[in-house]
């Protein structure tokens with residue numbers, strides 16, 4: 337964290353950390369079987385930068401990339417990505433033809449979607465998502481037989497190739513949750529019905545990061561890892577030490593520091609009042625940049641080798657932190673969160689402080705933060 341920081345606030349993404357994490361995940365799932373690894377880069381790579389993360393992931397051996405929308409998939413193709421790529425969330429009116437022409441595999445949840453994809457022609461590669469209990473996207477059990485039959489008919493007519501069948505866990509971050517077993521069993525039922533219908537997909541998949549790490553029985557042919565590839569813990573309190581390294585650091589430069597006196601209130605509404613003389617620093621980021629407003633009086637930042645609690649409310653553009661009597665000069669580095677090597681808070685610490693998950697912290701941070709990519713050798717801070 338000694339790089340020059342010309343920006344008032346920046347997000348530094350370490351692409352070496354992404355590659356390191358992808359290699360760990362790849363090695364983890366390839367222990368016994370040749371399980372393929374998909375790295376999920378939706379939502380701008382969980383806020384890390386989709387295209388750059390995708391490149392790093394491919395370099396480190398990701399077999400597949402996964403995104404939510406067709407637009408995200410086409411942006412990867414426009415950036416030059418040519419490898420196996422799956423998207424899984426279309427909205428009514430979406431145009432499947434661009435995706436099919438670009439060699440993107442698309443997902444069907446319903447008969448209507450399947451027919452639309454088949455109508456594109458060009459032997460679209462389609463994967464079928466079955467709902468095994470999440471009650472989100474995917475075909476409900478009552479429709480599996482008819483959907484598989486329709487898919488087999490389209491395949492026999494050369495209109496599509498059914499390359500995958502997949503589903504998604506409810507609670508893979510809670511390894512003892514009974515739904516893990518229920519869903520895995522339901523998924524096996526779906527695969528058996530698909531085989532009866534004559535489908536022979538290349539890949540079947542169910543596991544996200546937490547299941548990839550905690551539930552080998554759910555690996556099937558492929559695991560879809562998002563959060564772990566970014567170095568964050570998919571199942572805090574459950575995940576064994578794997579040496580994953582958080583790739584994102586959010587930092588800013590102190591605008592001013594100044595003394596305040598016992599009894600002075602801080603920020604809107606004076607939700608915090610100094611009970612002794614202290615000093616406070618102004619950090620030029622706020623909820624307009626994705627710093628959670630709920631971090632007021634709960635999260636801390638890192639300034640000059642110490643944790644500095646946020647005092648009072650987080651504003652749209654600014655945050656006030658307690659400097660405990662010190663007066664660091666304007667321009668002093670403020671780390672909101674990072675890998676944690678030096679003692680600075682992590683995205684997981686922020687998540688716990690504001691009552692959310694690390695996914696939301698890294699995905700929402702942005703706004704006026706400038707993103708910068710670095711490629712740090714392992715072991716250097």
Ligand SMILES: *Cc1c(COP(=O)(O)O)cnc(C)c1O
Pocket residue numbers: 376378424504543544545546560561562563564570
């Ligand atoms: C986002 C997503 C993933 C990745 O989940 P992580 O918990 O981040 O590993 C996998 N599969 C689907 C369908 C997703 O939407």
